[in-house]
Amino acid sequence: MTVIDIPGSKSVTARALFLAAAADGTSTLLRPLASDDTEGFLEGLGTLGYEVERTAGAWRVTGRPAGPGAATADVYCRDGATTGRFLPALAAAGHGDFRFDASPQLRRRPLGPLTDALRTLGVDLRHEEAEGHHPLRIAASGIKGGALTLDAGQSSQFLTALLLLGPLTAEGLRITVTDLVSEPYVEITLAMMRSFGAEPTREGNVFTVPPTGYRATTYAIEPDASTASYFFAAAALTGREVTVPGLGTGALQGDLRFVDVLRRMGAHVDMTADRTTVRGTGRLTGLTVNMRDISDTMPTLAALAPFAEGPVRIEDVANTRVKECDRLDACAENLRRLGVTATTGPDRLEILPGTPGPAEIRTHGDHRMVMSFAVTGLRTPGITFDDPGCVRKTFPGFHEAFARFRDGA
Incomplete structure (x- = not known):
């Protein structure tokens, strides 16, 4: 028998970084994945003004519930879809002017359902080149919240980004999903949000996220x-x-x-x-x-x-x-x-x-x-x-x- 030690989950690491950055206090992430995608996410957090301390097998993230510490930032998301979809949602909850761009590969991948939803919530957002794709600019002034409808038939990451955003809004979110792929990834998101103190609920295709904010915690990343x-x-x-x-x-x-x-x-x-x-x-x-x-x-x-x-x-x-x-x-x-x-x-x-x-x-x-x-x-x-x-x-x-x-x- 061969025992294989698999590195930490990319999906879980990306969600944990968002949650830790948004939480009140300092969170410790155990056994996070160190790879190009997660390095890009960490780099993006640093550019936005979040503090991350890295040691072997553990990352400590000092959260900022009010949003990015930087008033302006130009974030390069590399090839990372989670970076390119989650960080704009995180930045939109704060205050400042933020630009996001990505590699040619990630520029080709769709972003429109997420950015359309952010616009529905009142976010001042524009795509600089192709509509529905990177690069984009956000003039962030906080998000009130409210109800919206989302098609997540191309990627569950659109829904995840909005769910992660929900506790940071003033009034919470109510999201009705018309189509959804990779549904287990959404269940990961909901479970992890609860670990950081949020209280999302689901009834069929309707997700409700109260404006609870997040609490810092110690979180172990499972293998990928x-x-x-x-x-x-x-x-x-x-x-x-x-x-x-x-x-x-x-x-x-x-x-x-x-x-x-x-x-x-x-x-x-x-x-x-x-x-x-x-x-x-x-x-x-x-x-x-x-x-x-x-x-x-x-x-x-x-x-x-x-x-x-x-x-x-x-x-x-x-x-x-x-x-x-x-x-x-x-x-x-x-x-x-x-x-x-x-x-x-x-x-x-x-x-x-x-x-x-x-x-x-x-x-x-x-x-x-x-x-x-x-x-x-x-x-x-x-x-x-x-x-x-x-x-x-x-x-x-x-x-x-x-x-x-x-x-x-």
């Missing part, structure tokens, strides 16, 4: 379930056994449900309160699976699919077309480069059994292309990547950790 998926898939493929401590039945992250997909394909899965173990059984069956709620693990399954005994059909993942790249087309493109038959539709990907051959994977700068097709490489010598270093976005040490698994260390 999306990152764990590559090692679980590797175990299922190779017939070996992998245990990830810190992720079990009590985990917040919905992407841990990926192990249920592996179980359906024939892997043995054992979960306790604080760890998950996957063991390959030497056989993988095909299946049809709806991955709407765990779409970040769609590329992991796509990379594993050629080794199944029957077709693998992944459905209801249209939102993966507006991630770091169009992941549906990118997965199909790379599978074809490996000699595997793959077809796509507007929201689906179907992969037929095959024997992948050596090829260079086109990553499109997307960390998940590299980490997913590293799984394929366990059974396919000669796979290389045009940009292997893009894993720094979420797991800078991925190649070393995966090599230790491959070598049986």
